[in-house]
Amino acid sequence: LIGLPQHLYACGITYRSQAVAVQQVETVAVTPVAMATFVPVVVAVPQYSVSYVGPNAYAAPAASASSAQATTPAQPPVVQAQPPPTAQTTTPPAAPAQPKATAVDPQVQALQEENNRLRKELEDCRKQLKQPMPQAQPEAAAPPVAPPPHLAILTARCAVCHEAKVAPTKGRGVVLLEGDRLASLDNRQLNRILTQVYSGKMPKGGPALSDTEVAQLVTWMDSLK
Numbered sequence: 001l002i003g004l005p006q007h008l009y010a011c012g013i014t015y016r017s018q019a020v021a022v023q024q025v026e027t028v029a030v031t032p033v034a035m036a037t038f039v040p041v042v043v044a045v046p047q048y049s050v051s052y053v054g055p056n057a058y059a060a061p062a063a064s065a066s067s068a069q070a071t072t073p074a075q076p077p078v079v080q081a082q083p084p085p086t087a088q089t090t091t092p093p094a095a096p097a098q099p100k101a102t103a104v105d106p107q108v109q110a111l112q113e114e115n116n117r118l119r120k121e122l123e124d125c126r127k128q129l130k131q132p133m134p135q136a137q138p139e140a141a142a143p144p145v146a147p148p149p150h151l152a153i154l155t156a157r158c159a160v161c162h163e164a165k166v167a168p169t170k171g172r173g174v175v176l177l178e179g180d181r182l183a184s185l186d187n188r189q190l191n192r193i194l195t196q197v198y199s200g201k202m203p204k205g206g207p208a209l210s211d212t213e214v215a216q217l218v219t220w221m222d223s224l225k
Contacts, residue, residue: 150220151182153213157203190221 154162154176161167162176164183175183176193185193196202197214209217 148220149216153209153217154182155180157206157209157213161204185224190224194218194221 159177161171162174164175164178167173167175174189174192176185177183193202194217197209197217200208203209
């Protein structure tokens with residue numbers, strides 16, 4: 001572009017080599033044209049790009065960089081992972097304060113213990129009442145009471161003649177027994193019996209009474225006087 005007016009433009013051919021990053025500008029003289037009718041021409045050559053340059057030109061590297069950026073596929077936006085939301089912990093409400101144990105009056109405690117004891121005794125009584133009552137054992141018959149010695153002697157040795165039913169005919173009317181009990185005798189009758197017994201006249205029809213039997217009859221008769 002030496003010797004050309006400064007208002008003219010020159011077409012610059014810029015190429016970039018793949019092996020060596022060298023920028024070379026070749027200028028070609030062009031016919032002066034009016035500013036308004038100047039049309040830039042771009043010729044596509046493999047591995048070359050042709051553009052016009054002005055006074056402040058040599059912006060081909062920047063344009064090439066812009067075209068490289070334009071042809072570069074857009075990268076997807078990087079989405080930064082958000083941290084998971086932290087779980088909000090809630091503090092449980094405080095438990096209500098427990099009432100303090102009050103001291104128990106010894107007398108009240110003693111009454112409670114006595115009440116519990118009585119309740120237990122009543123419960124035991126209820127359990128016993130629910131059980132069947134034991135059957136009452138029949139009382140053994142009392143052995144027959146032996147008759148007094150004098151009654152035994154009179155029944156065995158004198159009743160055959162001096163019992164109330166036979167005395168009028170056999171015993172001359174002298175009654176010593178009325179069934180199984182002694183008859184009421186006065187003192188005269190008692191003295192007569194003693195005389196007959198001591199003399200051995202009575203009882204008739206059998207052996208005489210022994211001394212023991214006579215003594216038992218005398219003791220009985222003396223108790224009646």
